[in-house]
Amino acid sequence: MKKYLQNTWQAIYTVLVGMKVTFKHLFTRAVTIQYPDVKIPLPERVRNRLYVNIDDCIGCDQCSRACPVNCIEIETVKAVPGEDLGMTSNGKKKALWVTKFNIDFAKCCYCQLCVFPCPTNCIYMTDIYEFSEYDRRNLVYKFSNLTEEEAAEKKANYEKFLAEKEAQKAAASKTQQ
Amino acid sequence: MYQLLYNITGNVIISTIVVALIPLTVILIYALFAIWLERKVSAHMQDRLGPMRTGWHGWLQTIADMLKMIQKEDTIAADADKKLFNVAPVLVFTGSFAAYAAIPFSSALIGSEIEVGLFYIIAISSLVVAGILMAGWASNNKYSLLGAMRSAAQIVSYEIPTALIVLTMAMYTGTLSLTKISEMQTAYFWNWNIFGGPEFGITKFLLIPFMIVAAIIMFISTLAEVNRTPFDIPEAESELVAGYFTEYSGMKWGMFMLAEYANMLAVSAVVSILFFGGYQSPFGYIGNTLNIQWLIPFEQTFWFLSKGLILVFVQMWLRWTLPRLRVDQLMTVCWKYLIPYAVVNLIVVGIISLI
Ligand code: SF4
Numbered sequence: 001m002k003k004y005l006q007n008t009w010q011a012i013y014t015v016l017v018g019m020k021v022t023f024k025h026l027f028t029r030a031v032t033i034q035y036p037d038v039k040i041p042l043p044e045r046v047r048n049r050l051y052v053n054i055d056d057c058i059g060c061d062q063c064s065r066a067c068p069v070n071c072i073e074i075e076t077v078k079a080v081p082g083e084d085l086g087m088t089s090n091g092k093k094k095a096l097w098v099t100k101f102n103i104d105f106a107k108c109c110y111c112q113l114c115v116f117p118c119p120t121n122c123i124y125m126t127d128i129y130e131f132s133e134y135d136r137r138n139l140v141y142k143f144s145n146l147t148e149e150e151a152a153e154k155k156a157n158y159e160k161f162l163a164e165k166e167a168q169k170a171a172a173s174k175t176q177q
Numbered sequence: 178m179y180q181l182l183y184n185i186t187g188n189v190i191i192s193t194i195v196v197a198l199i200p201l202t203v204i205l206i207y208a209l210f211a212i213w214l215e216r217k218v219s220a221h222m223q224d225r226l227g228p229m230r231t232g233w234h235g236w237l238q239t240i241a242d243m244l245k246m247i248q249k250e251d252t253i254a255a256d257a258d259k260k261l262f263n264v265a266p267v268l269v270f271t272g273s274f275a276a277y278a279a280i281p282f283s284s285a286l287i288g289s290e291i292e293v294g295l296f297y298i299i300a301i302s303s304l305v306v307a308g309i310l311m312a313g314w315a316s317n318n319k320y321s322l323l324g325a326m327r328s329a330a331q332i333v334s335y336e337i338p339t340a341l342i343v344l345t346m347a348m349y350t351g352t353l354s355l356t357k358i359s360e361m362q363t364a365y366f367w368n369w370n371i372f373g374g375p376e377f378g379i380t381k382f383l384l385i386p387f388m389i390v391a392a393i394i395m396f397i398s399t400l401a402e403v404n405r406t407p408f409d410i411p412e413a414e415s416e417l418v419a420g421y422f423t424e425y426s427g428m429k430w431g432m433f434m435l436a437e438y439a440n441m442l443a444v445s446a447v448v449s450i451l452f453f454g455g456y457q458s459p460f461g462y463i464g465n466t467l468n469i470q471w472l473i474p475f476e477q478t479f480w481f482l483s484k485g486l487i488l489v490f491v492q493m494w495l496r497w498t499l500p501r502l503r504v505d506q507l508m509t510v511c512w513k514y515l516i517p518y519a520v521v522n523l524i525v526v527g528i529i530s531l532i
């Protein structure tokens with residue numbers, strides 16, 4: 001009997017304690033934020049979407065080789081003599097056309113390993129974190145600033161140059177004989 | 178109210194429809210408000226903000242959801258018993274809507290002034306069980322069936338403490354008419370039944386603790402009857418998906434929700450009529466002081482709805498405080514605790530009112 005009354009009292013008492021707690025929380029400030037309108041300030045060294053300043057890229061392929069998941073795809077074409085590709089901002093001479101520079105963000109694990117080896121500091125992590133897409137293929141970001149025709153043209157140019165060289169060599173060896 | 182309209186229009190059908198439409202509009206507006214309130218209450222109790230985007234603090238959210246729900250496809254599972262499946266939500270809503278027929282919103286706004294209002298409400302709200310069982314059975318789904326069974330077991334058990342407390346109050350007030358019970362507790366809040374009723378004297382003070390116990394038991398058991406947490410095991414979304422309405426979509430699901438919220442107000446109304454003076458103001462009427470008679474019914478409606486909404490708020494408050502009970506705990510609470518207390522309370526109140 002005593003146990004029974006005790007149980008009853010305990011049930012009522014504990015419910016009241018719980019209600020007191022929730023009632024207090026009714027008036028505490030919300031800890032959530034109104035996300036798209038309000039954003040939490042990001043820490044200084046966040047690692048989010050990569051950006052490549054393609055004007056500075058010398059096409060050395062270091063980043064692609066450092067990447068543990070192989071999500072950077074780089075194709076380059078050598079410049080033919082006489083073509084001036086300009087300089088990078090820290091004074092390196094560019095010698096390669098970057099015909100393709102794709103980063104697949106569906107694969108990227110944001111490890112930042114690609115950032116360190118870059119000799120021109122042109123690949124780096126930004127603080128943009130909203131880049132969801134409905135189609136996975138849209139997550140492949142193309143950084144190369146050459147259009148496909150231009151890339152094809154550069155390729156053709158280089159091949160022509162090679163062929164010419166080849167021909168010259170052949171001609172030279174012929175004259176030697 | 179019906180009589181008044183009949184005198185004005187002289188037409189049975191028009192006056193019936195108008196009288197029926199008043200509670201329906203009240204329910205619909207209240208349900209929209211209550212669903213919004215529940216979201217806000219739940220959010221703030223969890224230190225969130227809840228809906229904020231549609232309208233000021235999201236007050237349009239429920240309306241937007243309703244519009245969305247109306248456009249939803251009406252799916253019926255292939256093996257479901259189509260007829261029963263379609264009738265069930267209507268039946269559940271009818272059950273909770275019909276209860277409003279006897280509830281006095283104010284001294285002027287009463288659907289039907291029946292002498293046995295209290296019993297009528299207990300009887301008609303059993304229709305909800307039938308509807309829930311029907312929904313669970315017709316869905317042809319194990320979760321639905323289990324939910325329906327649990328609901329039947331729960332509601333049938335908790336009718337007993339409810340009926341015992343109703344019996345206590347009927348014995349104490351000497352009437353089953355909700356209007357008369359409200360009328361008795363007039364004027365000031367110390368005349369409310371929870372403070373020992375209108376009479377003065379030793380019995381009043383002896384009664385107070387027992388009335389409080391009765392009110393608590395009544396509140397708990399009505400909570401169980403409308404399937405609200407901590408007694409929401411028929412829905413039990415973590416074990417039974419959504420219980421008896423798992424298979425429902427669109428507006429039929431909406432009707433279950435509407436019925437749930439309508440029921441919440443109905444039982445709150447009954448509790449407030451029995452213990453908190455029904456539509457009576459706690460401190461007299463402005464209409465009486467200023468001598469404007471027509472103001473009084475409006476004040477009464479205001480007090481009635483505020484009391485109802487406060488109790489609805491307490492129900493929500495409990496929902497976001499307590500975890501769900503297990504089935505055996507549910508039965509323990511009812512059979513081992515509520516019923517013995519209710520019986521003892523009945524006897525004691527009987528003896529005290531004899532003094
Ligand atoms: S952050 Fe890591 S995974 Fe992503 S591209 Fe760079 S090296 Fe690859």
Ligand code: SF4
Nearest residue numbers: 057058060061063118
């Ligand atoms: S390491 Fe830097 S310069 Fe080299 S290919 Fe990558 S981005 Fe370009």
